[in-house]
Amino acid sequence: MSSIRNDHEVARDLATEAGQQLLRLRARHGFEEPEVLRTLGDRTSHEFLFSALGRLRPSDAVLSEEGADDSARLSAERVWIIDPLDGTREYSESGRTDWAVHVALWEREELVAGAVALPAQGSVLSTVDPPWLPEERPSGQRLRITSSRTRPPEFVQRMATQLGAEVIPMGSAGAKICAVLLGMADIYVHAGGQYEWDSAAPVVVAQAAGLHASRVDGTKLAYNRADPSLPDILVCRPELSSTLLASIRDVADRDSTGPHTAG
Numbered sequence: 001m002s003s004i005r006n007d008h009e010v011a012r013d014l015a016t017e018a019g020q021q022l023l024r025l026r027a028r029h030g031f032e033e034p035e036v037l038r039t040l041g042d043r044t045s046h047e048f049l050f051s052a053l054g055r056l057r058p059s060d061a062v063l064s065e066e067g068a069d070d071s072a073r074l075s076a077e078r079v080w081i082i083d084p085l086d087g088t089r090e091y092s093e094s095g096r097t098d099w100a101v102h103v104a105l106w107e108r109e110e111l112v113a114g115a116v117a118l119p120a121q122g123s124v125l126s127t128v129d130p131p132w133l134p135e136e137r138p139s140g141q142r143l144r145i146t147s148s149r150t151r152p153p154e155f156v157q158r159m160a161t162q163l164g165a166e167v168i169p170m171g172s173a174g175a176k177i178c179a180v181l182l183g184m185a186d187i188y189v190h191a192g193g194q195y196e197w198d199s200a201a202p203v204v205v206a207q208a209a210g211l212h213a214s215r216v217d218g219t220k221l222a223y224n225r226a227d228p229s230l231p232d233i234l235v236c237r238p239e240l241s242s243t244l245l246a247s248i249r250d251v252a253d254r255d256s257t258g259p260h261t262a263g
């Protein structure tokens with residue numbers, strides 16, 4: 001009876017199933033040929049998600065990291081924005097659990113549903129039942145910033161120094177935003193390049209849970225644009241956002257290679 005599932009459940013169930021397929025592929029293939037594993041992972045997950053969405057939601061458009069960009073999405077009312085395998089590099093490294101499957105639904109200018117599967121961590125976070133945020137951070141605890149392990153923006157270290165924060169390197173935008181949702185980090189910041197599919201699903205779950213999510217200049221994250229580039233992002237507990245946006249402005253002002261503001 002899949003046709004009666006609501007959009008939240010469709011996102012959750014498809015991200016979960018794609019994640020299980022990726023786990024099986026990883027177990028079967030091993031890590032001897034990482035490039036082959038990465039290509040197979042991207043393709044297997046994309047093909048599953050694309051065909052399942054075509055079956056379950058035939059009138060909707062799809063924007064996928066691994067699919068051809070169909071411009072029909074620009075006049076569609078509903079667009080599924082998917083990253084079949086976020087953290088592809090980490091997926092191909094033995095023992096790493098920081099990779100994810102992202103499934104989000106955009107409808108008339110807003111993200112409205114989504115799910116992030118973290119298959120190697122055995123969890124799926126979704127808008128069906130967004131995680132519950134503790135009301136306050138333990139007082140006196142050092143702030144923890146999670147950022148890309150392979151492409152951290154240069155300004156992050158100076159931001160951490162300014163805030164007395166610790167930096168936690170991690171792969172996958174989805175895994176990092178889930179780390180904030182699960183209380184393993186307080187802040188995710190990125191700049192220098194990314195695309196809509198890297199953030200849509202974790203951002204809609206983060207917003208449903210009450211986290212702040214914006215561009216690094218504080219403006220809104222906008223999706224289903226003609227150019228899907230969305231190069232920078234800040235996700236954090238809401239009470240930290242004004243301090244962090246000021247800190248980013250400050251370190252960016254002192255560094256011409258700092259974050260480029262929204263344009």
Ligand SMILES: Nc1ncnc2c1ncn2[C@@H]1O[C@H](COP(=O)(O)O)[C@@H](OP(=O)(O)O)[C@H]1O
Nearest residue numbers: 085086087088148151171172173192193194198
């Ligand atoms: N400078 C950049 N330009 C383009 N994409 C970037 C980028 N930095 C990070 N990304 C993308 O953002 C996702 C998370 O990156 P990271 O693990 O470094 O934090 C990855 O998605 P994929 O794994 O889906 O390609 C990565 O490709």
Ligand SMILES: [Mg+2]
Nearest residue numbers: 083086087198
């Ligand atoms: Mg990605």
